[in-house]
Amino acid sequence: MKNALGREIPEKIGGVAEVKAFAGAFKTSPSMSRRAPKVKSVRPTDSKMVDNLADVFAKIPVKDGMTLSFHHHFRNGDGVVNMVLATAAKLGLKNLKVALSSVFPVHEPLIEHAKNGVVTALDTNYMSGPVAEAVSRGLFDTPVVMRTHGGRGRAIECGQLQIDVAFIAAPAADEYGNINGVEGPAACGSLGYAFPDAQYADYVVAVTDYMVEYPLSPVSIPQTRVDYVVKVDCVGDPNGIVSGTTRITTDPVGLKIAEHTAKVIQAAGLIKNGFSFQTGAGGASLATAAFVRKMMEKDDITGSFALGGITGYMVEMLEKGLFKKLMDVQGFDLEAIHSIATNPNHLEIGADFYASPFNAGCAVNRLDVVILGATEIDTDFNVNVVTGSDGVIMGGSGGHADAAAGAKVTIIVANLLRGRLPIIVDKVLTVTTPGETIDVLVTERGIAINPRRTDLKEKLLAAGLPVKDIIDLKELAEQIAGVPKQIKTGEKIVAVVEYRDGTIIDVVRQVEI
């Protein structure tokens, strides 16, 4: 069947109970109740401490075919996923589903587990590294389900992603299972992506290397939802968990794009008191924050909040009074961790609070502006952040589709040519975020505006910005670089791309080996 973007979606997809085709960014409404986990009781004399992971597996007990879930707050420094899956493999378990909110190069052992049948299904919002490549080349028989950050929260709450056991990597925990992300050698800041897992999994296991005296405080994940606590030697590598101080790019082309983006935001009339903002953690995205900051300082503007993945740069803006609050679903560096631990105006929020479309209102709905990237964008403004131009999976929506839907103005920042490749194509290889939620594309050679936004076009033209038709920009790129050949993909579907509302917006097919 074809979905609303003309993408071919199979009627049946292995591992997906009911295939609903994407119908529009706001066209699908919920029709279910939240799915609740089993109620348990713990007697006063019971202990939650378990000696090791194998014992936890025995106690639950973990069986073939179960769904195990993990958060990705440790990024490429994570140690817990590999430890848990190694335990599962050793115990001879098979056909497990892994629901890991983002997959990084450190998770390479997953490939072996897949080949050995230990893990036969994967549910994630973002993939990079060897696992992503292996998936693209057909590692799993069942397609990987790729969701958005908000969509994963929704799927867990609404029962489409039922978690048997949530293994929560806990930077700090007490013996009764209270967890936070701000203490311990593996401190990572916000634990927001683990909140839905903690609330709705049938069993919740805290895996920590740093025990504190009861009661731990502050509490991010409460003891009332944690069944077992396991202390291990090391949950993750701090060097992989946090970057040093995040630096703004010095690349002149990136800076030019960032400067123009800030001018777009200004011309749109958004830089005024109460302004709210979300941006990426590096490259032109973060550089845009620097230019916006200058504009805010010049006109003495106080913003209401900054949202999303938080870096030291955003912390600085909070501390200097440029924003009143930070709403943090993921911390990237030491400054972010320190701030969330000490500043009451730096709030920890869960993935559902951040971006789920099926609740009484998520944070992205309150955004004025979001700055996002893209690997490809087509002339209908559909954006691809899942596959590279070679067809190999190298990302995923993460919060992309969520923020784009919620924000008043969604801006994509990108070089018109990446290496030699034009970023504008006739049709993106994989749709992650639908064009109706994308408003502006800023490149170093011109700015394209979604035709739906006649209001923005007027304002940007009046401000003297280099507005061009997206088709003209595409032709300019092709004039410079030549017209690229389309890459060929195979037939087998290796991943389905789920939009935040649970509908299928596109599929990823196998790349030729």
Next chain:
Amino acid sequence: MDLKLRRSMLFVPGNNPAMLQDGGVFGADSIILDLEDAVAPTEKDAARFLIAHALRTVDYGCSEKVVRINPLDTFAAQDIKAIVPCRPDAILVPKVESVADIHAAVKMIAAAELPNQTPVKIIALLETPRGIIEAYNIAMADPRVVALALGAEDYTAGLGAIRTKEGTEIFTARTIVVNAAAAADVQSIDTPYTDANDDEGVLVDTKFAKHLGFKGKLAINPRQIEIIHTVFNPTISDIDWAQQVIHAIGKAQAEGSGVASLNGKMVDLPIVNRAKRILHLAQLLGLIEEAK
């Protein structure tokens, strides 16, 4: 004076394909594709090929295409032979010291030009004490010479002085270049500010250059361009003043009076010329419409 706007002239290394193809993106008035300091001696040949092809295929938009060749006593001859037929707008000749240097360059350029090619202009880069002494003669040496530029790094080395951000050591050289260029009715272009990370420093240095009478500034990093432009652009009050001057002149002419005055001061020819330059610049920049 050549009417081409040269507020900013951005150096781009000639051996770097990525920068050559992106050079037009930064909105500099001139792009200087560099065969000299940015290119190692073993790569001069490669840079020649890259620049030749870039000149022919890259769209530099409104930026003037300038090539800085190697000094006349090293590879200038090969550079000119390879580059001139690719139709650069101007050649920046480094370490010019005499009228003879200009004549030598003109001879090679003329020999390399194609039959229907617009004559390539020359910008003389003065980087030595002798070049400063000969500034006026150099500017007058040939109609192709449209500007004098100052290269302070080599110049201060030639003086045996230390180059500083404040620039006291190059003060005289700067005023000499401005004066010589003005006397010869060519443009004067100031030396680059070499700390690319010091935005405040670029601003101060560029303001001083404008104050001295320079018409533009060499830039070594795209970040500097917008700062340089804001300094050299006429302000609203500049434009207002200039329009008032022109109005006063018109009024005086209409009344048959020989002398115009504005706010109690006499408006004589130098003031009128300055007002006209400001309005012309404002027009080029789209700050005002076609002057009536």
Next chain:
Amino acid sequence: MANLIKTAQAGTLESSDIMITVAPGSQGSGVVIELQSIVMAQYGDDIRLTLEKTVAQQDCTDIYIKALDRGALDCTIRARILTALSRAGAVLKEGIL
């Protein structure tokens, strides 16, 4: 006929550049191109064509070309192969760039 005297190299592995090594081919071996590129699927054919055309324009017939491409534009590819040919001792035709 532009004959190569020896092996020579031009270009770098930096982004947007192409590193080209040329060597004289044995009599009748033709133009042999070994190409690696980060954009092989999208531009591999274009790159080969540009190399072949440029070499043909210079009347080079027996030549071995190894190219490691990092997303170079046509003008860069042409500049690099001409530099390599020149460094290899080929006498290039003037006026054709």
